[in-house]
Amino acid sequence: MTAADSSTAVDVARLEELADVMLPAAHGMPSASEVRAVASFLDEVLGWRDDLRLPLIKALAALDPATFTVEALSAYLAEDEDAYTALTTVVAACYYLSPVVRDQIGYPGQVAKTYDPFAYTEWVADGLLDPVVERGPIWRKAPE
Amino acid sequence: MTYRADVLIIGAGASGGVAARHLAEHGFDVVCLEQGDWPDRSSFPGTRPDWELAIRKDWAMSPNVRNRPEDYPVVHDDSDIEPLMYNAVGGSMIIYAGTWPRMLPSDLRVRTLDGVADDWPIAYRDLVPYYDAIDRQIGVSGLAGDPAYPPHDDYPLPPLPLGVAGRRVAEGHNQLGWHWWPEPNAILSAPYDGRRPCVQRGVCTSGCAEGAKASTDLTHWPKATAAGARLITGARVNRITLGSRGLATGALWLDHDGVEHHQEADVVILAANAVGTARLLLLSADDRHCPDGLANSSGLVGRRLMMHPFSVVTGWWDDQVEGWQGHFGASITTYQFYETDPDRGFVRGAKWALSPVGGPLNHILPMRAGNEVWGSDHHVLMGRTFGRGASWAIFGEDLPEESNRVELDPDRTDSHGIPAPRVSYRISDHSRRLMAFQEERATESLRASGCQETAVASMIPYSGWHLMGTARMGDDPASSVVNSRQQAHDVANLYVADASVFVTSSGVNPTCTITALALRTADLLVQRRREQKVPA
Ligand SMILES: Cc1cc2nc3c(=O)[nH]c(=O)nc-3n(C[C@H](O)[C@H](O)[C@H](O)COP(=O)(O)OP(=O)(O)OC[C@H]3O[C@@H](n4cnc5c(N)ncnc54)[C@H](O)[C@@H]3O)c2cc1C
Ligand code: SF4
Numbered sequence: 243m244t245a246a247d248s249s250t251a252v253d254v255a256r257l258e259e260l261a262d263v264m265l266p267a268a269h270g271m272p273s274a275s276e277v278r279a280v281a282s283f284l285d286e287v288l289g290w291r292d293d294l295r296l297p298l299i300k301a302l303a304a305l306d307p308a309t310f311t312v313e314a315l316s317a318y319l320a321e322d323e324d325a326y327t328a329l330t331t332v333v334a335a336c337y338y339l340s341p342v343v344r345d346q347i348g349y350p351g352q353v354a355k356t357y358d359p360f361a362y363t364e365w366v367a368d369g370l371l372d373p374v375v376e377r378g379p380i381w382r383k384a385p386e
Numbered sequence: 387m388t389y390r391a392d393v394l395i396i397g398a399g400a401s402g403g404v405a406a407r408h409l410a411e412h413g414f415d416v417v418c419l420e421q422g423d424w425p426d427r428s429s430f431p432g433t434r435p436d437w438e439l440a441i442r443k444d445w446a447m448s449p450n451v452r453n454r455p456e457d458y459p460v461v462h463d464d465s466d467i468e469p470l471m472y473n474a475v476g477g478s479m480i481i482y483a484g485t486w487p488r489m490l491p492s493d494l495r496v497r498t499l500d501g502v503a504d505d506w507p508i509a510y511r512d513l514v515p516y517y518d519a520i521d522r523q524i525g526v527s528g529l530a531g532d533p534a535y536p537p538h539d540d541y542p543l544p545p546l547p548l549g550v551a552g553r554r555v556a557e558g559h560n561q562l563g564w565h566w567w568p569e570p571n572a573i574l575s576a577p578y579d580g581r582r583p584c585v586q587r588g589v590c591t592s593g594c595a596e597g598a599k600a601s602t603d604l605t606h607w608p609k610a611t612a613a614g615a616r617l618i619t620g621a622r623v624n625r626i627t628l629g630s631r632g633l634a635t636g637a638l639w640l641d642h643d644g645v646e647h648h649q650e651a652d653v654v655i656l657a658a659n660a661v662g663t664a665r666l667l668l669l670s671a672d673d674r675h676c677p678d679g680l681a682n683s684s685g686l687v688g689r690r691l692m693m694h695p696f697s698v699v700t701g702w703w704d705d706q707v708e709g710w711q712g713h714f715g716a717s718i719t720t721y722q723f724y725e726t727d728p729d730r731g732f733v734r735g736a737k738w739a740l741s742p743v744g745g746p747l748n749h750i751l752p753m754r755a756g757n758e759v760w761g762s763d764h765h766v767l768m769g770r771t772f773g774r775g776a777s778w779a780i781f782g783e784d785l786p787e788e789s790n791r792v793e794l795d796p797d798r799t800d801s802h803g804i805p806a807p808r809v810s811y812r813i814s815d816h817s818r819r820l821m822a823f824q825e826e827r828a829t830e831s832l833r834a835s836g837c838q839e840t841a842v843a844s845m846i847p848y849s850g851w852h853l854m855g856t857a858r859m860g861d862d863p864a865s866s867v868v869n870s871r872q873q874a875h876d877v878a879n880l881y882v883a884d885a886s887v888f889v890t891s892s893g894v895n896p897t898c899t900i901t902a903l904a905l906r907t908a909d910l911l912v913q914r915r916r917e918q919k920v921p922a
Contacts, residue, residue, distance in 0.1 A: 268762030269769060290436040291443060312761035330758065331751060335439055338746040347772050348706065349746060352432060354585035355711065359544045359575040362529065362568070365553070371567075373560045379533045380565055382725045384491040385498055386509045 250295055252288070252302065254280055259307035261333045264315065270346075277343055279336040287335045297328035305329075391417040391616075393911075394636055394651030396623045396666065398422075399477015400897050401883040401904035402657030403602025403610065404520065408908035410613035414915075417649055419621040419639050422456040422474035425593065425603055432589030438747035445592040447481055447851065449473065455642075456620070458800035460661060461808040462850075467693045469661050469809055469850035475619060476603035478659065479897065481591050482851065484599045484715045485739050486526050486572040486898045488517050491536065492725060493892035496785075500726050500733040503785050506889045507861045507870040514538060516902035516909070521570075524600040524901070525578040528570030534721035543575045546584060550707040551776035552717030555740055558835025559720060569716035569739055572600040572897070579605070588742045590714040599715075621647075624804045626654055626670040626680055626880070629921040634680075634880045640802045652920035653879045653911070656857075657904065660886040664688040664792040664856035665807040681857070681874035686867050688793055688856050690786035691809065692891035695817045696849035697782075697825050700743060701832025701840045702775040709743045709775040716741050716779070723827055724893055732820045734783040737893045738828060743775040757841075770839065778828040782821045783893035786855050787814065813845055821845055852896050857886035871914075872907040878919040883907050 258281065261274035274280060288295050304325065305318060319326045337343055344350070365371075393409050395402045398420035410416045431440035442451075447470040449457035460469045472481045491510035496503050518539045528541035545568035548556065552568075559566040573590070574583045584598035597604055611617060621639045627648065629635040636650040656663045667687045670680035679687045716739030724735040743749065749772050750758060759767045795808035825842045832840050860866025863875035872887050874880040883904040885896050892899070911918065 264760045265764060266762050269765040271765040271768075287436075287439065291439050293443060315760055330760075331439070331442065331747075334747055334750050335436075339435060344746075347746065347768060349710065349773065351435070352437060352587045352589050352710065352745065354587055357547050357586065359527075359546075359583065361547065362545050365548070366529075370553075370556055370560070373563070374565055374567065375531065375533060377533065377563070377565075379536075380721065380725070381490050381534055381536060382492040382499065384495040384510065386511060 250299070252284065252295065252298060254284060256302050256307055257284070260302070260305060260310055260329070261336070263310050263312065264330070264333050265337050272342060274333065274337050277337070277340040279340050280333070283336040283339045284332070286339070287332055291331070294328040294332055297325040298332055301325040301329040390650040390652065391415050392651065393417070393653045393655060394419065394649055395655045395657055396637060397477065397657035397659065397662060397884070398475045398602070398607065398617055399657060399659065400479050400602055401900050402477065403606035404901045404904040405655055405657060405883045405908040406615045407606040407610040407613070408905055409911065410610045410615035412912045416610065416615040417651065418615065418617045419623050419637065419649060420475055420617060420619050421622040423619045424475045425480050427593070427595045427597065430593035430595040432587055432592050432595055437589060437592065438745050441592045445481070447591065448848070455801045458804070459798050459806045461795045461798050461806055465809045465811040466813045466845070466847060467695070467811055467850040468848050469693065469853055470848070471659055471661070471853070474603070475607055475617065476601035478851070479601035480593050480603070482897065483590055483741070484572045484713065485895045486524070486528070486570045487719065487737065487894040488535065489513070489892045489894055489899050490534070490724070493890065496734065496890050502733055503890045504860070507859055510536070513899065513902050513906070516906045517898065520898065520901045520905055524572045524605055525574050525581065526570050526572055527575035529568045532567040534565055534567065534724065541570055543578060546571055546573060546575045546713050546715065546717065547586065549712045549717050551709065552740055554703070554707070555776065555831065555835040556718055558831060562831065562834050564720060564722040564831065566718050566720045569719040571713060571715040573713050573715050574598045584713050586712050588711050588714050588744070622800070622802055622804070623666060624669060624802070626666060628672060628675055628680070628877070631921060632675065632877065633919060633921045634877055635921045644802060653881065653918060655881045655883050657883040659884050660691065660853035660856045661792055661807050661809065663882055663884055663886045665794065667857065668794050669805065676876070681867055681876045681880060683876050684864055684867055686788070686858060686865070689788045689791045690855040690858055691790045691792055691811055691853070692784040692786055692855040692888065693811060693850045694784050694852045694891060694893070695782045695813050695821050695845050697780045697821050697845055698777050698843040699780065699825055699828035699832060699840060700775050700777040701835065701837030702771045703836055704774070704838050706773045707776065709773045710745045712742045714741050720831070723824055730823055732816055732823070734785070734820065735893055736780050736782040736820065736824045738778045738780050738824070741777050741779050743777055746772060778831065780821065780824045780828060781852070781893050781895065782817055782824060784817060784891040785814065786890060792856050818845070852891070854885040854888040854891050854896055857882050858889050859887040860889065871910045872903065879921070881907055881911070
């Protein structure tokens, strides 16, 4: 449980089970539980987005891990969009915060880059724009 | 203590900031009332790990989702598009993408050229000196010589990087024989006016912590206040007051605690955007002088709302292009299908802007193109698409219709109990034809650029970032709200500086034109100050 008050506590074990159906180990990627996505990042995610807590709890109450499938998840969207959104957002956010997952998909986060602002002179000199310029004006004249 | 200002500006966003700086620098005593606060760049989420979570709630583009005290709700149950905006010093520029195209000569003459809607009472030529001046104030990065435009002054800064995706699509267009050009952006490619350049982090629509993306809290308000303008934040205006001679005398406003104040002024300028300005004019109705709303003898206040139907076509290559990185903003643009071609079954056209696709959450919980996929196929999808894509953002020209409008909602209110605006808006059949054509061409563009896979998100509802037309400009008081100087026909000391005055929408992002017009309005006020009627 992540919160003292049981009415706002999230059943982590249950969420992990659902998360493994949504994000199983496959195609070289780890499952949600293999990278301890929920266990490691749930508190952080709900710290940032406390508004997701109650709809997430609703989703956990409605979806039984014993019978949960990807099809059941799709069907749940039509039933309760807010709870569905909370579940998918929290699971995805926890998973893609994992450094292991980020490393595997090659995502370093949104990083600052440096570049030469005058590098454009090279592709202009190489003629990248020449065909556009050679075709001439394409704007339509209008009476004043 | 109340005092009377020369000019009261309502709204400290794009248009308000530009007008305030020009007027203050020309000796006017300016007061601005802004319901939001100064933005705190250290709180912007783009450098934080929760960035993609924040943009779905506290930093959402929709005021209804953010639901901060300074936001007012916009009721949009009867609208195909949800209006989006930001309420703070700098206005919606805090979260805008920063693409900075000018309108084209034909945009102001659609009645004459295409037999639809109306011509503007001004011409492209009237805007050019103000476009040039505003580009220098803002610090625009771009490349002159685009054959889609009449020749104009060079931009103050070199264009931003094309990126891998921009380069590939440029080459694709060269093969197709289609136009492309580096997009002008209100984003610095090099240091300028004490500001730092863009670092390509790609989080522009949740605030630029670097300060590289222009917004008037950076580019205009510091200079306006240095010249003596007074900016009062946390000040929500609920009515423009009228005097006995039918002139505006100022505005009533509420502070954070709900205490009402009156700011008096000789001239009032509305700069609250096309939803906020229409709302205020309607809120200022008065049974004796203007029962249907202030400056509304034409009945057009709130009507002719235009929002640019918006589609996204995303393409994915079979290798990495770091599709999460790069200004957002656009790297390149095309006007290949902008001007009218009668063979297409519609008039006018659309402008496209090539943008990054965002981080992992945006791929799997897409706000633009793509589907949610769970289970083992999720990893297949991510493997195929993540970091490999770019999106054509397509802005279709939206022709004005009187039934598309802003009214006051009878039930919903903001946190001060002031009636909220209600937006009714339908995308027309004409727009649907126009957008379907553009989506097909954009798919061809990305295929020709080497993309293996493409997806179309057609006319997405969460896209009302361009708000225009609710107090249109015109020469005839019977069919327009303001004249060509943006002065209300009915109230000689009331001006509208924002895109409410747009007669038609063009197919380009509006803020370059909004700010050029705001500068022009302020400049004409300075030039004609002696003729200006003011209350006794
Ligand atoms: C996500 C997003 C992306 C965008 N991208 C682009 C882009 O790439 N290029 C482009 O050209 N445009 C873009 N835009 C549009 C651009 O931001 C707007 O066109 C521009 O900011 C409008 O300027 P404005 O002065 O009319 O209004 P705003 O900038 O919206 O400012 C209006 C101000 O008035 C204040 N206000 C309103 N009502 C009251 C009241 N009753 N009392 C006191 N204050 C009030 C508001 O708080 C706000 O600060 C984008 C917009 C969004 C939301
Ligand atoms: S990409 Fe550039 S403009 Fe956009 S947020 Fe980053 S630094 Fe600012």
